[in-house]
Amino acid sequence: MLNYDLPLYRPPSEAENLILQVTLGCSFNRCSFCSMYRDKSYELRPLPVLIDEIAKAAQLDPDLRRVFLADGDALGAPTPYLLKILEQLKRSFPKLQRVSSYAWPLNILKKSRSELSDLSQAGLKLVYVGIETGDDVLLRIIKKGAHAKMHGEAMTQARDVGIKVSATVILGLGGREYWKQHVEGTTRLINETPPNYLSTLQLGLADNVVDEFQQRFKGMFVWQDDDGMLLEQREILKALRPSKPVIFRSNHASNALALAGVLPKDQERLVAEVDAVRAGLKPKRPKWMRGY
Numbered sequence: 001m002l003n004y005d006l007p008l009y010r011p012p013s014e015a016e017n018l019i020l021q022v023t024l025g026c027s028f029n030r031c032s033f034c035s036m037y038r039d040k041s042y043e044l045r046p047l048p049v050l051i052d053e054i055a056k057a058a059q060l061d062p063d064l065r066r067v068f069l070a071d072g073d074a075l076g077a078p079t080p081y082l083l084k085i086l087e088q089l090k091r092s093f094p095k096l097q098r099v100s101s102y103a104w105p106l107n108i109l110k111k112s113r114s115e116l117s118d119l120s121q122a123g124l125k126l127v128y129v130g131i132e133t134g135d136d137v138l139l140r141i142i143k144k145g146a147h148a149k150m151h152g153e154a155m156t157q158a159r160d161v162g163i164k165v166s167a168t169v170i171l172g173l174g175g176r177e178y179w180k181q182h183v184e185g186t187t188r189l190i191n192e193t194p195p196n197y198l199s200t201l202q203l204g205l206a207d208n209v210v211d212e213f214q215q216r217f218k219g220m221f222v223w224q225d226d227d228g229m230l231l232e233q234r235e236i237l238k239a240l241r242p243s244k245p246v247i248f249r250s251n252h253a254s255n256a257l258a259l260a261g262v263l264p265k266d267q268e269r270l271v272a273e274v275d276a277v278r279a280g281l282k283p284k285r286p287k288w289m290r291g292y
């Protein structure tokens with residue numbers, strides 16, 4: 001329907017929604033584990049082109065309710081540009097309920113509270129934030145460009161103005177050497193500044209970033225196997241005591257085990273499900289059914 005500049009990525013939960021490619025690439029584009037936009041330069045797509053695409057989409061489905069703004073961090077775009085797009089979406093889709101996007105945490109922090117509030121009022125209702133880990137040592141190694149406190153501040157600032165936050169953590173990110181501090185830092189961050197949604201995925205690396213990723217560990221990176229990643233999953237779930245309910249999912253195709261629940265209410269059941277798989281009482285998702 002629309003002309004996309006490939007590759008195009010979106011969160012699993014946006015599969016049924018309109019993907020509007022307002023920017024190309026990622027404004028940061030340096031995380032050592034991420035290969036998604038290595039071949040793209042960050043740029044804004046021209047407003048007249050986007051307005052035309054919105055009109056075409058509205059002709060096909062005027063009752064559309066949800067839109068995802070691609071690519072990697074649409075929030076890197078200037079606020080007036082984003083407001084024009086959000087206003088156009090609102091005009092074109094009378095039943096619109098939610099606009100969402102990925103957001104590099106620093107791009108949230110670069111916006112003032114009043115800018116974030118304007119975006120929320122204009123329809124931006126959800127941001128997907130890759131926090132990856134709450135451990136500052138690991139965040140530096142993987143070149144995330146932010147430390148844990150900044151991730152916490154970004155999530156809080158978004159939530160304060162009515163933008164929900166969906167945070168992602170990568171199991172296995174620290175390998176066998178750093179897994180304990182990965183778990184400790186991550187649970188601390190989530191407990192102190194809970195997102196609305198939390199999901200975990202298992203580390204996977206595209207061929208073109210494997211060397212760079214491992215070099216950052218000074219050649220000491222040892223992969224966690226499924227059991228190690230499930231142990232990380234278990235320890236994270238067990239230690240989470242968020243002050244507000246967090247909807248938890250591990251439904252990403254990379255995971256050995258798909259889980260769903262609300263924390264802290266379902267904590268015991270979720271831990272028991274992980275234990276059952278680790279004890280061999282329930283099967284893991286076969287490797288051939290996984291993807292990244």
Ligand code: SF4
Pocket residue numbers: 026027028029030031034035036037072073104130
């Ligand atoms: S901020 Fe996100 S999209 Fe950009 S390089 Fe890092 S992980 Fe990839």
